[in-house]
Amino acid sequence: MAKVKTSVVFKQYSPQQNLLLPPYLEELIGKGHLVRVVNEVVELMDISDLINLYKGGGTSSYHSRMLLKVLLYAYCVKIYTGRKIAKALNHDIHFMWLSAMSRPDFRTINNFRSSKAKQVIEALFKELLEFLVAHQYIKLENYFCDGTTLRADANQHKMVWKKNAERYGLKAIEKCQELFKQIDELNQQEDKAYGQADLEEHEQAVTVSREAIAQKVATLNDVIRNTVVKSKRRRATTLKKKLKDAKGKIKKYNNQIHKAGNRSGYNKTDTDATAMMMKNKAEVLPAYNVRAGSEDQFITGVSVHQSTNDGACFNDHLHTIANQQPCKPDRIIADSIFGTEQNYELLQQNEIANYMKFPLYHKEQTKAYQQNSFLRDNFVYDILTDTYSCPNKQLLIFKGKHQQTHKRTGYRSEVKVYECNN
Template sequence: YHPVMLTKVLVYGYCVGVFSSRRIQRRLLEDIPFRVLAAGNEPDFRTIADFRKTHLTALQGFFEQVLQMARELGAARVGRVALDGSKVKANASKHKAMSYQRMGEKQRQLRDEVTQLLAQAEAADAADDAEYGADRRGDELPAELQRRESRLTRIRAAKRALEARAKDEAAATGKPVESAKPDANAQYNFTDPESRIMKGPDGFVQAYNVQVAVDEQQLIVGQAVTQETNDKKQLIPMITIIAAQSGITPTQLLADAGYCSDANLAAIADTTIDPYISTRKQKHGERPGRPGPCPRGPLPKTATRVDRMSRKLHTKAGAAVYAARKAIVEPVIGQIKQARGFRQFLLRGIEKVQGEWSLVCTTHNILKLYRLYG
């Protein structure tokens, strides 16, 4: 099948909330727009799925191309940008995850079970030899023993992965690498090892943390996927990503309290960006704006950067700017997750998930441009 045809079908599917390759195949049989785009061709779900996996890198390039088209149309104005993160479920169950401590316990249990099964096998062999003679083949492992040996091998590999992760984290923070050990509660998922347990609106889920930077036209001008469970470390990387993907650095950046830290405020102070970053979590149902009357008098000399940002958002002008954040970025997350139904990745692994998220964001921008200029 021609790659252009498959690309059209895939992009249109993501635009209308049809993400599964099997559902796309079904639409190619019964949905007129799909049939027109496919020119009557009927690729099966495996062809569609393989095409998506094989050409993810090329499909990611669409995001920048669509943004370039938006700039040429005058739609993408990266002046005021709002930043937000959201948890999207991985294609893996949290019940397939195991903590480092539990791995040690399970490893010991499996070793004991393997020892017992080997003893039982030897006893059975001895009984068979006594009954049938000593020329019986004995090189096949019993199925029960094979299962335990396989699980033991996977747990050993998972422990090594967690230990390597602990050493990498120690190296990144300047701590001694040799003595670094995983936390007892560090989790490893056997289905998608690169996903993480994260806290979402519905409790803890196996997920990835997706990031979007959105302009006032609700066009996504920067997007990324991270394994970090919160947004604290995403502010400066996202500023770099916005510049790389849209070609422009924003003049104003609005972000919620998840991005607020003294280190982040210090780093953004070295840029030309005017930040409006909440210093406290907004209560459910609370109207955006000033959290209370602006304190009078000058800030004390001991005031931290967080204190200064808090005072900035207490002013009438600062509160008015920050209040726009909800109307800029949060509807975009809602449109993707609620209106289009994208709540779980189909692919596994951070690289493939990044490609899929890029496709989701690209199709969001296509839909937005269609509504603006179509």
């Protein structure tokens, strides 16, 4: 039996129909909407320091509290430029309600942001973010972090390397120890001083310290003051000069090691800069590793912008992210420089998931790497016997474990050692 076709009924739609009364913006915005939260939080903020920046006189100004509300809410919904914020004030009912229908142009917004609000806007937005996270208005599920190398404005020929400072410092200490022996020999008769014993070069090395050097200088001063033999006096004067030179070198190299800290070195004209490989992989120049991070939710205005001088310092950055409360993310997404054993362990302890490749990931995907059977990563492993087999059919047996300490970070990892009996 055929169905009887009935007429289609649409709801009334008259776009050109005028309203008797304009809509009330308060009724169009939900009770729990984010714009209301921003409004309430900024109302409770003490912005007297910001208001005091106004000189007074002249034409009236837009209220700083209103401009602050507009800026903070714009950041919350990923609107950052002055022109787009000005556009939203004319088209978005949430911005209209927040500004009480005030419509500052983009110049006014940018001037406020870059002058009066410049010193406080970042701190206030961070405060707002923490409030929203604490009250579960937002969830910081994913945190993205990355870094890049930026050339420093420093003389590339004025690099100080920590390894060199350590090596030269040891040589200066050895020189001091040798001078100590010569001073003792000069000041005392060998038979009376040592009897049947050997000289210090066959015994434990003399400890070199400021006090020890000062004591030897005093000894030389006594020799210079009391001796009447000119040759002996000249020798004492020469030893004193050499000892002071060695003391200055030890101090110099210790200062260089202290300035380098956990870095491989620093630049003399900009001690915050470190020698780094540039992106072209052809130059090593004084530079910075600049880190940045942001959340993937609608609040992304808060970013971590910090300059470091060494790739190893990325561990500190990740540690800060993993422990920040209440803004700890559910997942961290980063490139392979973060993919260290130390960071994987840190994230596991804090129950944070991650998408981070380990440093050799891309190399392991190459054909040359995978087809090289003599690489230890390509040896055949037997989980039952805990042994490896190399391409020469030799068996590598587990011999034990030992602790390995990372030189820059101080992280201790456990390493398993396998050896071939043949």
